[in-house]
Amino acid sequence: MNRKWIVPTLYILFLMLPIYGLLSMSFKTTNEILGGFSFFPQQFTLENYIKIFTDPTWYNGYINSLIYVVINTFISVGVALPAAYAFSRYRFLGDKHLFFWLLTNRMAPPAVFALPFFQLYSAIELFDTHLAVALAHCLFNIPLAVWILEGFMSGIPKELDETAYLDGYSFSRFFVRIFIPTIAAGIGVTMFFCFMYSWVELLLAKTLTSVNAKPIAATMTRTASTSGYELGLLAAAGSLTIIPGAFVIYFVRNYIAKGFALGRV
Amino acid sequence: MRKTTNQKAWWLVVPVLLLVAFNAFIPLMTVVNYSLQETFGNNVFFWEGVTWFEKVLHSDRFHASLLRQLLFTGMILAIEIPLGIAVALSMPRKGPWVSVCLVLMALPLLIPWNVVGAMWNIFALPDIGLLGYSLNSMGFDYNFTQQPVSAWMTTVLMDVWHWTSLVVLLCYAGVCSIPDAYYQAARIDGASGWAVFRYIQLPKMKRVLTIAILLRFMDSFMIYTEPFVLTGGGPGNTTTFLSIDLVKIALGQFDLGPAAAMSLIYFLVVLLICWLFYTVMMRNEEQ
Numbered sequence: 171m172n173r174k175w176i177v178p179t180l181y182i183l184f185l186m187l188p189i190y191g192l193l194s195m196s197f198k199t200t201n202e203i204l205g206g207f208s209f210f211p212q213q214f215t216l217e218n219y220i221k222i223f224t225d226p227t228w229y230n231g232y233i234n235s236l237i238y239v240v241i242n243t244f245i246s247v248g249v250a251l252p253a254a255y256a257f258s259r260y261r262f263l264g265d266k267h268l269f270f271w272l273l274t275n276r277m278a279p280p281a282v283f284a285l286p287f288f289q290l291y292s293a294i295e296l297f298d299t300h301l302a303v304a305l306a307h308c309l310f311n312i313p314l315a316v317w318i319l320e321g322f323m324s325g326i327p328k329e330l331d332e333t334a335y336l337d338g339y340s341f342s343r344f345f346v347r348i349f350i351p352t353i354a355a356g357i358g359v360t361m362f363f364c365f366m367y368s369w370v371e372l373l374l375a376k377t378l379t380s381v382n383a384k385p386i387a388a389t390m391t392r393t394a395s396t397s398g399y400e401l402g403l404l405a406a407a408g409s410l411t412i413i414p415g416a417f418v419i420y421f422v423r424n425y426i427a428k429g430f431a432l433g434r435v
Numbered sequence: 436m437r438k439t440t441n442q443k444a445w446w447l448v449v450p451v452l453l454l455v456a457f458n459a460f461i462p463l464m465t466v467v468n469y470s471l472q473e474t475f476g477n478n479v480f481f482w483e484g485v486t487w488f489e490k491v492l493h494s495d496r497f498h499a500s501l502l503r504q505l506l507f508t509g510m511i512l513a514i515e516i517p518l519g520i521a522v523a524l525s526m527p528r529k530g531p532w533v534s535v536c537l538v539l540m541a542l543p544l545l546i547p548w549n550v551v552g553a554m555w556n557i558f559a560l561p562d563i564g565l566l567g568y569s570l571n572s573m574g575f576d577y578n579f580t581q582q583p584v585s586a587w588m589t590t591v592l593m594d595v596w597h598w599t600s601l602v603v604l605l606c607y608a609g610v611c612s613i614p615d616a617y618y619q620a621a622r623i624d625g626a627s628g629w630a631v632f633r634y635i636q637l638p639k640m641k642r643v644l645t646i647a648i649l650l651r652f653m654d655s656f657m658i659y660t661e662p663f664v665l666t667g668g669g670p671g672n673t674t675t676f677l678s679i680d681l682v683k684i685a686l687g688q689f690d691l692g693p694a695a696a697m698s699l700i701y702f703l704v705v706l707l708i709c710w711l712f713y714t715v716m717m718r719n720e721e722q
Binding site for chain 1: 438439440441442443444445447448450451452454455457458459461462465466518521522525526527532534537538539540541542543544545547549550553554555557558562563564565566568596599600603653656657659660664677678681682685691694698701702705706708709710712
């Protein structure tokens with residue numbers, strides 16, 4: 171019983187090794203990296219990070235990614251809130267079919283949609299804007315948001331709604347003043363998941379941008395292929411992409427498991 | 436929950452419907468359009484009927500990548516689900532270490548997928564990466580850019596690294612929902628560790644485990660970015676999974692017709708799995 175900590179410890183060690191490999195490489199010079207393997211950086215350097223923070227093509231990548239991720243999170247949660255309420259509280263014509271159809275979009279392989287999306291967003295002249303990526307990511311984030319929110323909302327007894335209506339609250343006043351504060355934790359978790367899936371997705375983001383809204387991930391792949399073998403720079407850029415994720419995980423750490431269960435534990 | 440019938444609830448769903456339909460219907464129709472026609476450029480199209488579908492369904496290339504995909508997904512499930520359960524069961528239930536474990540374990544889930552690929556590429560480089568160097572200095576002949584077996588092992592290990600935490604978190608949520616009284620009762624009855632797992636923990640985890648298995652099935656079935664960055668589908672075609680093959684045909688060779696037909700077949704397979712998922716979930720919910 172007391173030896174139980176061994177399994178999680180070994181597992182976490184396994185998780186940390188590749189991250190350590192990335193971090194240690196980001197502090198090495200190109201010569202040292204290509205010279206051979208070393209567990210600790212021998213000639214410790216911050217050059218790679220300085221390059222990223224001073225070169226606009228690099229740091230703009232982070233800003234672009236964050237902009238479309240935030241826009242997407244707000245759109246997704248904003249439209250998913252009323253819809254999730256409808257699914258959790260009412261029965262209406264075609265509700266089950268609609269819920270299933272939403273689900274299928276969460277499961278659509280992005281590879282299938284890459285080319286048509288490029289044509290669609292070019293046609294409406296949104297190509298290479300943050301809004302295009304934010305809207306495209308709605309394809310899988312809205313269904314996800316509706317799902318998670320519906321799970322959380324179903325956990326709240328209907329008596330809350332009925333009491334409020336008896337007290338003379340209108341629907342919109344009840345929704346904003348009472349209901350949203352009640353499921354604040356659920357909304358936080360949903361925002362986290364929208365953030366996460368929009369932040370990690372690359373295929374669509376890359377397809378829909380060229381210069382002005384290019385995400386950091388695309389900057390990385392292009393650098394890796396064009397300017398030779400700058401592994402240190404690549405490692406530094408990769409290490410920096412871990413930070414926003416770690417930051418948001420910290421805030422939702424107590425609800426994260428419930429969120430992955432789509433609010434249905 | 437007891438639900439009341441109210442057709443006005445449709446108005447609450449309209450914004451979602453419009454946004455998702457815009458993103459789903461128009462592109463899907465574009466794909467259907469391509470799948471039935473042939474083009475030689477300049478936006479001139481010829482009607483082809485179902486020729487592309489027949490071609491794709493009979494092509495060895497499609498069979499090969501479908502087989503690789505199924506094998507990959509099977510291996511992923513066989514490793515990640517038991518490992519996830521094992522880790523979740525041995526995690527602390529309370530105390531300061533819970534948060535530490537949760538945050539560290541969730542970390543791989545929030546790393547952009549191409550960075551995961553790049554990280555593993557760096558990690559596994561035979562002469563200068565931590566994993567590759569260690570394996571080679573221990574006497575194993577390991578080079579994931581040239582040996583198909585090494586490439587497969589690395590890809591599978593990468594996915595295990597990336598996604599097992601999802602299974603862990605889900606199972607952990609399930610285990611935590613078991614009241615202490617259950618364990619006390621089991622102790623009084625003198626139940627063995629296996630019996631506790633089989634008759635208390637596993638039934639309580641059933642619902643979350645269903646979600647975990649199906650999410651992992653679907654996401655690994657659509658995997659693209661990580662293996663593309665790690666191996667580029669190579670060496671040869673040995674790690675070319677369905678999505679990678681599809682993008683190669685559509686954007687590499689610009690064979691829009693076959694690519695579109697393949698997309699639709701691919702999508703139908705996913706849809707079938709979706710339907711199974713939905714049915715199972717709804718049945719769980721009704722119980």
